[in-house]
Amino acid sequence: MTDKNSYEVTAAEIYEIIEESPTIRTLRLKPEKPIPFKTGQFVELTIPNIGEGPFTPSSSHNIADTMDITIMKTGFVTEHVHKAKVGDRVGIRGPMGTHYPIDEWKGKDVLIMGGGVGMAPTRSLFLSLLDNINDYKSITFLAGARTPADMIYKQHIDGWRKIDKVNFLRSVDRVPEGEVWDEEVCLITKLLDKISIDPKGNPVVVCGPPVMMKFGTMDLLNYGYEENNIYLSMEKKMYCGIGHCRHCVIGKYYACKDGPVFTYDTIKNEENIWE
Amino acid sequence: MIVKAQDFTAFLIKCQQESIGGFEQVIVPRKSGKPEEKQTVFEEIKPDTQPVFHSFRTIDPLRTLFYFSRETLLPADKTRKRLIVGAKACDIAAMQILDRALINDDFIDPVYKAWRDKTTIISADCLDVGESCHCTLVDGKPYVTQNYDMNLSKVGDSFLINVGSKKGEELVKLLQEHSTLVQAKGDEKDRVKKDRKDVEAKLNKINANFKRSGDYANLRKSDIEGWIDDQKKCVGCGGCTNICPTCYCIIINDDSNDKEFIKVRTTDSCQLHGYARVAGGDSPRQKMYQRFRNRYLCKFDYMKSNFDTIGCTGCGRCIDVCAGEIDFREVVQKHLQTPKGQE
Numbered sequence: 001m002t003d004k005n006s007y008e009v010t011a012a013e014i015y016e017i018i019e020e021s022p023t024i025r026t027l028r029l030k031p032e033k034p035i036p037f038k039t040g041q042f043v044e045l046t047i048p049n050i051g052e053g054p055f056t057p058s059s060s061h062n063i064a065d066t067m068d069i070t071i072m073k074t075g076f077v078t079e080h081v082h083k084a085k086v087g088d089r090v091g092i093r094g095p096m097g098t099h100y101p102i103d104e105w106k107g108k109d110v111l112i113m114g115g116g117v118g119m120a121p122t123r124s125l126f127l128s129l130l131d132n133i134n135d136y137k138s139i140t141f142l143a144g145a146r147t148p149a150d151m152i153y154k155q156h157i158d159g160w161r162k163i164d165k166v167n168f169l170r171s172v173d174r175v176p177e178g179e180v181w182d183e184e185v186c187l188i189t190k191l192l193d194k195i196s197i198d199p200k201g202n203p204v205v206v207c208g209p210p211v212m213m214k215f216g217t218m219d220l221l222n223y224g225y226e227e228n229n230i231y232l233s234m235e236k237k238m239y240c241g242i243g244h245c246r247h248c249v250i251g252k253y254y255a256c257k258d259g260p261v262f263t264y265d266t267i268k269n270e271e272n273i274w275e
Numbered sequence: 276m277i278v279k280a281q282d283f284t285a286f287l288i289k290c291q292q293e294s295i296g297g298f299e300q301v302i303v304p305r306k307s308g309k310p311e312e313k314q315t316v317f318e319e320i321k322p323d324t325q326p327v328f329h330s331f332r333t334i335d336p337l338r339t340l341f342y343f344s345r346e347t348l349l350p351a352d353k354t355r356k357r358l359i360v361g362a363k364a365c366d367i368a369a370m371q372i373l374d375r376a377l378i379n380d381d382f383i384d385p386v387y388k389a390w391r392d393k394t395t396i397i398s399a400d401c402l403d404v405g406e407s408c409h410c411t412l413v414d415g416k417p418y419v420t421q422n423y424d425m426n427l428s429k430v431g432d433s434f435l436i437n438v439g440s441k442k443g444e445e446l447v448k449l450l451q452e453h454s455t456l457v458q459a460k461g462d463e464k465d466r467v468k469k470d471r472k473d474v475e476a477k478l479n480k481i482n483a484n485f486k487r488s489g490d491y492a493n494l495r496k497s498d499i500e501g502w503i504d505d506q507k508k509c510v511g512c513g514g515c516t517n518i519c520p521t522c523y524c525i526i527i528n529d530d531s532n533d534k535e536f537i538k539v540r541t542t543d544s545c546q547l548h549g550y551a552r553v554a555g556g557d558s559p560r561q562k563m564y565q566r567f568r569n570r571y572l573c574k575f576d577y578m579k580s581n582f583d584t585i586g587c588t589g590c591g592r593c594i595d596v597c598a599g600e601i602d603f604r605e606v607v608q609k610h611l612q613t614p615k616g617q618e
Contacts, residue, residue, distance in 0.1 A: 006382040007349040007527075009536035048531040052538075053554070074554040091536045210557055237553050239527045242382035245543070246524045247551055249573075252580035257381065275559040
């Protein structure tokens with residue numbers, strides 16, 4: 001037991017804002033004191049006078065004195081995230097929850113699937129792996145978005161593709177008139193047909209909208225991945241982040257405390273996991 | 276040890292008025308309103324209060340004196356040293372669940388913990404039962420057996436005192452300084468035993484139609500159609516969860532301003548439509564029957580997994596409060612008996 005107030009907030013300043021898509025932006029934050037975390041964990045971000053919400057950092061966990069958080073405009077708090085300006089003061093609680101056990105993945109072929117804004121938490125994982133790329137056999141990133149305009153982190157893609165042992169594939173569901181796209185046009189799960197990884201004993205991470213998580217997991221099982229090697233980032237309504245408010249429960253599990261990173265075999269028997 | 280009832284009440288009033296032992300507030304059950312009504316409510320003691328210690332549980336659960344509907348967690352609200360008298364075994368059992376949920380190795384609710392630390396609880400045997408009382412169906416008793424500071428059993432115009440904790444020991448010392456305590460002779464204990472048996476018999480009688488195997492795993496397997504049927508009378512008001520002694524779902528509200536970060540918690544209910552809705556609009560348990568069923572699974576399945584004990588202590592308040600007149604006992608009974616026979 002700790003005497004520290006579990007609700008303690010660390011103030012942080014927005015030092016840069018990157019517009020990633022019409023509805024997604026990245027806040028680059030400088031907290032008053034370093035916030036060490038392990039990739040996969042999330043934080044509660046406070047916009048003063050407005051509210052608080054759970055978000056997973058999108059920066060490497062090897063950096064603690066700054067933090068990037070990529071956020072989609074989708075509700076009341078995130079609307080105000082999109083109104084925030086450089087120099088604004090925000091608050092961070094956390095980190096909270098479980099993380100990806102990347103030390104256990106050394107020497108393995110790591111597969112990451114990130115759909116839509118689900119690319120944000122998986123970018124943190126990706127960058128953390130890149131920091132020690134020599135420890136891993138290969139890293140494959142499958143990224144999906146609805147349209148080319150919705151695809152985030154465009155400015156980094158060329159650099160990432162140049163890295164040895166990295167295979168970065170992208171797809172969009174459709175290409176509206178006037179937009180240009182010379183990569184795959186298909187559901188993200190179809191990108192599995194374009195890669196060849198031995199699924200036995202290798203880890204795969206899935207993060208995206210519920211429907212993509214569900215069908216992604218089914219396709220990965222068909223591909224031959226083992227249930228205990230499919231890592232799901234289960235984002236629910238994590239109000240308190242510390243297992244007290246119960247809003248994020250998935251059956252007997254708390255997404256905030258027992259997750260958000262779960263292996264599929266852990267939660268597969270709980271109800272409505274994809275809702 | 277034995278204390279005269281009127282001496283004890285006088286002691287409580289003195290504690291409230293003169294802060295004896297550092298107590299800043301003394302809370303007791305009193306009649307809720309009309310003299311013919313059996314219901315009681317918790318209230319701060321006044322010089323003319325007539326406490327009702329040995330009826331059945333109060334209308335409001337003990338939880339609400341430790342976990343208020345709105346409290347500030349950051350910076351943590353101030354609490355004060357209190358004495359709560361007349362708590363019942365069902366509520367004491369519920370506090371054990373809240374303790375496991377809110378003061379655990381990982382995280383602590385700072386305000387709940389402060390109230391717990393600063394409050395001494397004096398429990399009292401039930402000598403009466405409410406129509407919805409059913410502690411005996413969930414392995415409970417109408418008197419405390421553990422986790423109490425001090426307990427009062429009524430014997431004539433006196434109380435037999437039992438001490439259950441260090442806080443209770445300190446309180447007895449304080450009581451001795453201000454009242455006359457005499458040793459129990461032995462026949463008082465027999466009297467208490469008999470009273471307890473009689474009340475248990477009453478409880479068994481009013482709950483004779485309900486039987487529980489204790490294997491609540493069947494609830495999860497029970498036919499969905501049955502739940503859809505049961506929730507037809509439910510208006511989704513959330514009254515059952517708000518009055519439950521073990522429900523502790525909250526919303527964290529942010530009241531931060533430009534100068535400081537302020538976090539406030541307010542009560543929530545899993546029965547309400549937007550309870551689990553996430554950004555983007557997806558919502559687990561969109562349908563009323565799903566939320567209705569969730570409460571039962573939470574109590575008997577999830578809390579069992581989380582806290583190694585079921586989340587119902589048989590107080591029956593959810594039955595009394597229900598606008599749709601749904602009897603919790605009947606619903607549990609029905610779904611324990613009708614497993615669909617397939618996994």
